[in-house]
Amino acid sequence: MSASVGAQKQARSVLVTGGNRGIGLAIAKAFLANGDKVAVTFRSASELPEGILGVQADVTDAASIDAAFTEVEAAHGPVEVLVANAGITKDTLLMRMSEDDFTSVVDTNLTGAFRVIKRASKGMIRMRKGRVVLISSVVGLYGSPGQINYAASKAGLVGIARSLTRELGSRGITANVVAPGFISTDMTAALPEETQKQYLSTIPAGRFASAEEVADVVRWISSDEAAYISGAVIPVDGGLGMGH
Numbered sequence: 001m002s003a004s005v006g007a008q009k010q011a012r013s014v015l016v017t018g019g020n021r022g023i024g025l026a027i028a029k030a031f032l033a034n035g036d037k038v039a040v041t042f043r044s045a046s047e048l049p050e051g052i053l054g055v056q057a058d059v060t061d062a063a064s065i066d067a068a069f070t071e072v073e074a075a076h077g078p079v080e081v082l083v084a085n086a087g088i089t090k091d092t093l094l095m096r097m098s099e100d101d102f103t104s105v106v107d108t109n110l111t112g113a114f115r116v117i118k119r120a121s122k123g124m125i126r127m128r129k130g131r132v133v134l135i136s137s138v139v140g141l142y143g144s145p146g147q148i149n150y151a152a153s154k155a156g157l158v159g160i161a162r163s164l165t166r167e168l169g170s171r172g173i174t175a176n177v178v179a180p181g182f183i184s185t186d187m188t189a190a191l192p193e194e195t196q197k198q199y200l201s202t203i204p205a206g207r208f209a210s211a212e213e214v215a216d217v218v219r220w221i222s223s224d225e226a227a228y229i230s231g232a233v234i235p236v237d238g239g240l241g242m243g244h
């Protein structure tokens with residue numbers, strides 16, 4: 001029997017960026033149900049379930065991230081589990097994609113993740129433990145027309161997780177990528193019905209997933225059971241991206 005079985009589990013300080021709605025909120029709820037101390041970042045005022053601490057932050061602004069971390073550390077202690085979830089899309093075909101369409105998506109999805117990881121790493125290195133989970137997308141490795149900006153930002157997260165694993169893997173810190181397929185949230189509800197039908201026809205599972213199905217995988221990859229998994233890309237996509 002494992003030595004940890006039956007041992008009292010310590011509540012960890014968990015921070016989820018963009019956790020006021022969608023997949024981020026489902027992830028925050030999963031950690032809360034697990035007995036952890038959970039904080040989420042939000043940009044504008046939001047109503048959060050009881051037990052979740054909301055801190056205002058914009059991932060494109062390093063100073064606001066620093067302030068949010070300071071607030072979380074004061075309330076819950078150093079962040080041991082960081083979920084870089086905040087993300088945006090600005091879909092359009094290459095010929096119509098402006099440089100701003102490209103750089104603004106990369107600044108939020110990729111540089112935003114770099115900013116929060118850099119801030120969180122200080123505490124994790126000191127504690128000699130930590131879990132970093134980067135919410136990517138199936139399109140990061142599969143590609144998608146009209147999403148050159150988004151796919152580039154999501155593919156970049158794999159490079160971050162793998163390099164972080166090589167830098168900090170010996171200090172009890174893991175970094176993994178979770179790559180959702182089509183999940184029912186505000187982001188996907190905004191897609192035209194015809195596009196949604198097209199996606200559905202290509203998913204082997206024959207359905208879209210709920211945000212909770214992504215949240216359960218994030219909770220598990222952040223658990224003690226997953227301590228020896230790092231630098232992995234874990235698909236939660238009903239088989240859509242197999243082999244990519």
Ligand SMILES: NC(=O)c1ccc[n+]([C@@H]2O[C@H](COP(=O)([O-])OP(=O)(O)OC[C@H]3O[C@@H](n4cnc5c(N)ncnc54)[C@H](OP(=O)(O)O)[C@@H]3O)[C@@H](O)[C@H]2O)c1
Pocket residue numbers: 017018019020021022023024041042043044057058059060085086087088108135136137138179180181182183184185186187188
């Ligand atoms: N839905 C899908 O099918 C799907 C599939 C694959 C991957 N993903 C990824 O999963 C993550 C969550 O997606 P979702 O569907 O839950 O999206 P969503 O419902 O649109 O929520 C996006 C979240 O990100 C936050 N956010 C955006 N820009 C931010 C910024 N500059 N600073 C701080 N927070 C910011 C939003 O905050 P506000 O409320 O303030 O706007 C919101 O909390 C994203 O990274 C997305 O790319 C989603």
